[in-house]
Amino acid sequence: MESNLTNLFLAKRTKHIRSSLIREILKITVKDSEFLSFAGGLPNPNLIERELLQKATEKTLISSAESALQYGDSTGVSELKQLILDTFVGMEGCDTNSICITHGSQQGLDILGKLFMEEDTNVLLEDPVYLGALQAFSPYQPKFFSLALEADGPSLSKLREILSSRRIHCFYTNPSYQNPSTITWTVEKRIAVAELLDEYEVILFEDEAYQFLDFSGTVYPSIASFRKNKDLTFVLGSFSKIISPGFRLGWVVVPNVYLEMFTRIKQGNDLNSNQFSQIVLLNLLSRFDFKEHCSKIQSYYHKQKQHLVDCLARYLPEVRFQNPQGGMFLWVEYPNVSEKEMMQHLMEKKVVMVPGNEFRLLDSDSAYFRMNFSFLQTVDMEEGVKRIASVYRDIIT
Amino acid sequence: MESNLTNLFLAKRTKHIRSSLIREILKITVKDSEFLSFAGGLPNPNLIERELLQKATEKTLISSAESALQYGDSTGVSELKQLILDTFVGMEGCDTNSICITHGSQQGLDILGKLFMEEDTNVLLEDPVYLGALQAFSPYQPKFFSLALEADGPSLSKLREILSSRRIHCFYTNPSYQNPSTITWTVEKRIAVAELLDEYEVILFEDEAYQFLDFSGTVYPSIASFRKNKDLTFVLGSFSKIISPGFRLGWVVVPNVYLEMFTRIKQGNDLNSNQFSQIVLLNLLSRFDFKEHCSKIQSYYHKQKQHLVDCLARYLPEVRFQNPQGGMFLWVEYPNVSEKEMMQHLMEKKVVMVPGNEFRLLDSDSAYFRMNFSFLQTVDMEEGVKRIASVYRDIIT
Known part of the structure; x- marks a missing residue:
């Protein structure tokens, strides 16, 4: 400047x-x-496979051009939301309306920052932490706190110590093959942390961008799935690592009570996600074995x-x-x-x-x-x- | 709630x-x-034309799949930036680096809000005003002031009265076929307002979404082009009305001094715009008579x-x-x-x-x-x- x-x-x-x-x-x-x-x-x-993608774009322009080339619902194309729910979100208590499609999960982080963070918001992050989350949250000027990671997830005693010593409002985590540390939480730690977050009424932002990249195909259950207070859990997912980052499409599983405000923020940010890419992706996913x-x-x-x-x-x-x-x-x-x-x-x-x-x-x-x-x-x-x-x-x- | x-x-x-x-x-x-x-x-x-679009997507997947399906530069695909500069931005003192491609011009508005607006920012709007701008700016809680429009643009005496009675930081306008009033500023008013904004050192956000929709093909020169202080002018453009809103692509002409911060905000918002759509659009525009x-x-x-x-x-x-x-x-x-x-x-x-x-x-x-x-x-x-x-x-x- x-x-x-x-x-x-x-x-x-x-x-x-x-x-x-x-x-x-x-x-x-x-x-x-x-x-x-x-x-x-x-x-x-x-x-x-390029050929599959080629067919998916052809089909989009032949069968769905009117909606692919138009404005759309701010929460996303409903058939794609349904597919995300069925294929990627294994969580009780969700329906299609819980899914909001975003411009990459990075946009989900920005919307969550706008929705919840201001100067007196205490946000707990992992150390090390995904840089994109820092970039998304920082403009909203919350106070950040750090939780060091062990080989199998956070230290439970340290987490309890932090939660009991001050009011933590939000906890952001990336529990599967964390970027950058590669640490993956065990199921036991997911359960235990879910209980602690319920006890201290903390909002969870669970970023599961790498969920489907376990080499043996294991998919760990989300921390959110173990929480009693589902109103305080947001789960973020992304097509960037499993299909392509070129489409810039991700999603957030949003609790009902926050849906309206989340959607308004999405509208103010960009009206709606890319319809063309959403429908190409829908056509791609409908014709291949995920x-x-x-x-x-x-x-x-x-x-x-x-x-x-x-x-x-x-x-x-x-x-x-x-x-x-x-x-x-x-x-x-x-x-x-x-x-x-x-x-x-x-x-x-x-x-x-x-x-x-x-x-x-x-x-x-x-x-x-x-x-x-x-x-x-x-x-x-x-x-x-x-x-x-x-x-x-x-x-x- | x-x-x-x-x-x-x-x-x-x-x-x-x-x-x-x-x-x-x-x-x-x-x-x-x-x-x-x-x-x-x-x-x-x-x-x-669907056929042209079909060819543009085919070409994208055949010749540019590696970049179309990947992350990209946060400011956009450079060839598309060049094309935007050459075809749509008739303004001196700009180069390719001045162009930032956004997820629709709506995202441009959100980024400008994040960059400039907080509780003590005075923002002047037209009355009536584009609703999307209100949605984009409101979360940043600036103070809004209204400028009534006449048939050929704002009243110059009222504008001077507002600017001289308080420090206005930013002025948002949609001077060509304004949404919703359809009012289009004459060239004379554009020149006069540019002078007033220079005199009072006001940042201009000029939203030219409808610039190319004059029925006789007239393209009015931007207000920005008449300003002496180019560091205080942002011009927003959009492909939504001239090509398709389905691609969610727009652009902002950003003064050099704000380029780094604008780009950082764009990164935090969504890393980068949709590469696939950018390259499809580039291929489409390269093969047709705009x-x-x-x-x-x-x-x-x-x-x-x-x-x-x-x-x-x-x-x-x-x-x-x-x-x-x-x-x-x-x-x-x-x-x-x-x-x-x-x-x-x-x-x-x-x-x-x-x-x-x-x-x-x-x-x-x-x-x-x-x-x-x-x-x-x-x-x-x-x-x-x-x-x-x-x-x-x-x-x-």
């Missing part, structure tokens, strides 16, 4: 708005094809993960990580370096990963990097790890 | 969030095909308007309106009735229009209705006007 006049006009909330290094990196790597990027959370776009498609993604990502694990074992035996059984990332600790120093040299060598502090409220001294394994071809992955290893070795020796 | 617990959690801003009767009406008329609706701002979806397409829309809408004007002259000679030379609406005053009473009976007769007070900060006693002429077939339009006439005559006699 250059002039005083310019600053004069900005709303105070803009001081709290975070940038995203990931988006900056994405811009650079899109422009320079020599960059090898472990940075994005990019699914592999080749896992969707379970088979998931297995294909899962086994492909499994192989990719194993390849990255092997490359790290071979070229960077010093690094540490929890070997995840799903998702798209490794969360890797690099001993005896700083994230900042690593980043500078990585950029010079044209290889990128996301530094861990991007995902934290308070910087950590340990150097962590989030490494995506879903996007790069195996040969590029190996070359990328070699470049990282040479940077790392230059620094520590 | 039912329980105290539920109310406890809502952010205070939700008290300011407006519903939209238009969206409610849209829901009813979509479900019951016997309704004849003059309510929506619905373009006619049959004006786009001017010819516009002429087609313009002459079709012209005929439609004339038909509605004729029907009103025949069945409802009492009503008054300014006969517009563009756009999609008539703004019709119904003497000696109240909007509320009319609405009740209209719903019973299965015909709808939008009551004028939806577009006002303070209710007016005169009964105005916004009547759309772009969507209904001529025979339905006549039947609709007959139904309205019978309701009106029942009330006044």
Whole structure:
């Protein structure tokens, strides 16, 4: 921001708005094809059969053009809502009206921020936390609190300690293959946390973007499904990781009591989600075997993960990580370096990963990097790890 | 909202969030095909050649699937930004980087609200005003002020009076075939208002959604183009009225000094706009004659308007309106009735229009209705006007 006049006009909330290094990196790597990027959370776009997609768009323009090319219901196309309910939301007490289709689950986070957060709202986040949630919530200026994660989910004693020491209004979590830590909560922890949230009357925002990316096909029950107070649970889902982020479609399971206000906010944000993409997606999903498609993604990502694990074992035996059984990332600790120093040299060598502090409220001294394994071809992955290893070795020796 | 617990959690801003009767009406008329609706701002979806669109989607999936099915730049696909700049934005001092593609221009309004508006922000609106702008801005709780419109734009003396009596930060206007009043500013008023806004250092949000819907093809120069202080001008455009609202794509011309913050907000809102639709649209626009397409829309809408004007002259000679030379609406005053009473009976007769007070900060006693002429077939339009006439005559006699 250059002039005083310019600053004069900005709303105070803009001081709290975070940038995203990931988006900056994405811009650079899109422009320079020599960059090898472990940075994005990019699914592999080749896992969707083009022919099926072609047929789905054809059918959309032949049979449903009038609605596909028009404004629509702010909560989404009802047939797609029904399909989401039947296929992806295994939760009692919901019906089609509970589903609101959003412009990616990121928009769901923004709407929840607008609906619930202001200066005296206490919001509990995981440490580390999905960066996009920080970006969505920060403009509403709530107070953030952090909950450290253990290998199988949050520490229950720490959670109780936080909940009993102050009024926490909302808890945002990403309990399956968390972005970035890859930590997945056990069913026991889901049940126990649901009970604690009921006891302390906390609103849950459960982001299940990676729910269907378990390599063995396991789908963990949502925390929300164990809550007694369903009025205080929102579950977010996304087509970005299982179909394609190009359609920018996700959904939120919204409790009845908040439905009207959620819908009004959605209207003010963008009137309604993209009708054309909603109907293409509906036609695509109606003509293909979702379970088979998931297995294909899962086994492909499994192989990719194993390849990255092997490359790290071979070229960077010093690094540490929890070997995840799903998702798209490794969360890797690099001993005896700083994230900042690593980043500078990585950029010079044209290889990128996301530094861990991007995902934290308070910087950590340990150097962590989030490494995506879903996007790069195996040969590029190996070359990328070699470049990282040479940077790392230059620094520590 | 039912329980105290539920109310406890809502952010205070939700008290300011407006519903939209238009969206409610849209829901009813979509479900019951016997309704004849003059309510929506619905373009006619049959004006786009399906075959061209089919080819554009095919090309997208054959040549650009990798980017169409992936995340993308938060400001939009650069080739589409270039095309928008070249074809739709006739303004000096802009380059491709000035264009930010949004999820409809409605999202542009939300981002501008988030960027500039808070409790002590004074925002000047036209009276009547585009309802979507009220919905977008209200959650940020600015103070609204109203500027009455004359037949050729705002009264300059009243504008000066408002600007000199208090610090106005932002002025939102829709100067070409305004929704709902259909008023179009003359070039002289555009120049004079640009000078006043420069003098009082006011940010201009110029919403040019109907810019290309003049029946004779006239495109008025933007107010922004006459401003000296380009850092304080944002121009919003939309593909909804000229191509299709189904793609939910619009754009904002953003001054350089605000570009970074605007982009960050866009990221927090939804990461990026729909890549698939952006590339389909790019492929569509690259292979068709936009001017010819516009002429087609313009002459079709012209005929439609004339038909509605004729029907009103025949069945409802009492009503008054300014006969517009563009756009999609008539703004019709119904003497000696109240909007509320009319609405009740209209719903019973299965015909709808939008009551004028939806577009006002303070209710007016005169009964105005916004009547759309772009969507209904001529025979339905006549039947609709007959139904309205019978309701009106029942009330006044």
